[in-house]
Amino acid sequence: MKVVCVHALKSSLQPIEDAFQAASEETELHHLMDTTLLSLLKKEQTLSSTILYRFVEFCRRAEEEEADVILLTCSAFNEARDLIQPLTTVPVLRSDEGVMTQVARYQRVGLIATVNETPPPLERYLTSLAPDVDIRTKVDTEAMACLARGDKAGHDERIQQMVQQVQGEVDVIVLSQYSMAHTAGTVPAGNTPVLTAPEASVQHILGRKEAVTRWS
Structure with missing residues (x-):
């Protein structure tokens, strides 16, 4: 493939x-x-x-x-x-197609982003899948600035801070950009599931491949 x-x-x-x-x-x-x-x-x-x-x-x-x-x-x-x-x-x-398909079954969703342009299309797409969803969005553009200048630790710390702000208030946390996926195992989410877009995208693509193979 x-x-x-x-x-x-x-x-x-x-x-x-x-x-x-x-x-x-x-x-x-x-x-x-x-x-x-x-x-x-x-x-x-x-x-x-x-x-x-x-x-x-x-x-x-x-x-x-x-x-x-x-x-x-x-x-x-x-x-x-x-x-x-x-x-x-x-x-x-x-x-976000794979991850939002998974997220749509949750009522309260924490959306973490580091680019201002990211949340609006994601929120519109998720709402189209689950009209009654409650979305709590956090954006920290300085985190992306840290990453751009090579300060990975500063970037990761800011992701952790955003996760802490929504942890306990949502049923699932979405690290919405591919650039933050590496922090999934270190964010202080407690028992709240943390989903990443790259992993969900791969699952979605491979699921499509299996469906085509099964019916071909």
Whole structure:
């Protein structure tokens, strides 16, 4: 199975590599990246034609590589999926598709993010799956700034602080961005389940693969 991952941040690459490796599946991963996308989104405040054109180009390249799946790994661009899917024959998956499918069964959800553009599309998607869900969102943009300048410890500490703020008030905690997945085993969540997007994405993709194999 060949999966083409589309990244807007360098920090998203290793988490999805690790998640597939942990699943012990023979999956061929290809990576496409444009690190200017987030700054462009901050500037234009919408999924502009310029941004969408870049995603269409990613899809074209994925088709050339004969990909089985295209995975968007940056949650800020998940809503581009519905706009670009009609333009490609390759299935395009949101970065949050797997994790939000799991989260939808919980009543109170703690959403942890380090980019301001991340929560709105995730909240809209989760609400479409579970209209009565109670979402408690925490965002700390300084955590991403720490990661960008190489201060991984500072980043991780800020993630832990956000988790502490919602722990005990929610039924599940979602580390919504791929870049924070490595903190899942260290955050002070008590008995509250902590879900990460890369692991859930891999489970979702492999589940699709099994379904296709079973019915083919």
